[in-house]
Amino acid sequence: xxxxxxxxxxxxxxxxxxPGAFVRGKTLEEALSKVEHxxxxxxxxxxxxxxxxxxxEVIQVHKSSLMVExxxxxxxxxxxxxxxxxxxxxxxxxxxxxxxxxxxxxxxNAGFKDWIDKDMDRKTFYGNTxxxxxxxxxxxxxxxxxxxxxINIYISDPKKDFLEGRNLCVSxxxxxxxxxxxxxxxxxxxxxxxxxxVLRRFIWHDRIHSKSMMKILKKQxxxxxxxxxxxxxxxxxx
Numbered sequence: 001x002x003x004x005x006x007x008x009x010x011x012x013x014x015x016x017x018x019p020g021a022f023v024r025g026k027t028l029e030e031a032l033s034k035v036e037h038x039x040x041x042x043x044x045x046x047x048x049x050x051x052x053x054x055x056x057e058v059i060q061v062h063k064s065s066l067m068v069e070x071x072x073x074x075x076x077x078x079x080x081x082x083x084x085x086x087x088x089x090x091x092x093x094x095x096x097x098x099x100x101x102x103x104x105x106x107x108x109n110a111g112f113k114d115w116i117d118k119d120m121d122r123k124t125f126y127g128n129t130x131x132x133x134x135x136x137x138x139x140x141x142x143x144x145x146x147x148x149x150x151i152n153i154y155i156s157d158p159k160k161d162f163l164e165g166r167n168l169c170v171s172x173x174x175x176x177x178x179x180x181x182x183x184x185x186x187x188x189x190x191x192x193x194x195x196x197x198v199l200r201r202f203i204w205h206d207r208i209h210s211k212s213m214m215k216i217l218k219k220q221x222x223x224x225x226x227x228x229x230x231x232x233x234x235x236x237x238x
Contacts, residue, residue: 002035003060003077004028010069016059016079018042019095020203026069032056044234045102071208076185080197084182092199093170099206100166102232106213107137107162109230117216133213137162140209144169147201150193151176151186166202173198211235 001016002023011031015021021042025031035056043049059078066072084092107113113134120131130136144165145155153172159165177195186193210233217229218236231237 001057001059002032003062003075003079004031004058005062005064005066005068005073005075007064007066007068012068012071012073014075014077014200014204015039015042016077019092019200020099020207022204022208024071028058032058041234041237044237045232046098074191076192076194076197077200080194080200081185082182084177084196089174089177089182089195092196093174096170096199096202097166099203100163103137103140103206103210104162105230105232106210106217107133110213110217111226112220113137115216115220115225117219120212120216130209130212133216136209136213136216140206141165143205147198147205148172150188150191151195151198152188169202207233 002013003016004011004013006012006028009026011025011028013023013025013031013035015023015035015038018039021038023031023034023038025034036054039054060075062075064074066074110133114132116131118131120129130139141162145158148155148169151173153176155168155172159168173195182195184194214229214231214233214235217226220226221229
């Protein structure tokens with residue numbers, strides 16, 4: 001089940017049953033063709049056996065004016081709304097923590113964090129694209145407290161360490177969840193958010209930018225700069 005956002009120039013699809021999993025394409029058909037692979041690598045990331053019979057179904061289409069082709073999105077999934085029980089919440093939290101650890105593993109194991117990928121030198125909706133592994137990782141880290149602000153949580157003394165910051169975010173979200181569950185829809189800067197959407201977006205943001213770090217590592221290996229790399233998200237799974 002896939003929910004799509006489009007501006008007519010690109011499609012971003014979010015897999016309802018795999019929080020943070022996504023597919024992209026210039027057309028709906030191109031994006032849908034990537035669903036099976038995304039499901040399989042997500043399952044492998046979790047250590048699950050891959051499901052061989054994957055038939056994508058479009059369950060929602062949201063039209064926006066954002067630069068979807070650059071990864072910008074605002075969609076509130078139908079699945080982001082409504083009741084969220086304790087067990088599902090804990091599962092989402094575990095995924096957010098696991099995703100953060102996988103992201104940090106890529107960064108910490110990279111030997112040439114400041115190697116410049118000139119192919120990534122272009123402008124996006126949030127400025128110039130990060131061109132090194134360090135720049136990409138710093139961008140991922142910088143978004144931690146932005147996501148908290150979407151549900152009116154503001155941190156006055158943010159942690160500098162990535163994993164400490166992730167744990168702090170989870171702690172703050174957990175406290176809010178215990179107060180109000182997933183019952184409230186926050187409208188911040190004309191975008192709708194729920195606790196469940198924030199958790200999903202943490203994982204999505206890790207994945208989309210960790211994939212960029214992995215592409216740099218893949219180029220480094222192909223260029224003979226490194227012999228191997230860590231791929232905890234299984235992005236390049238055969």
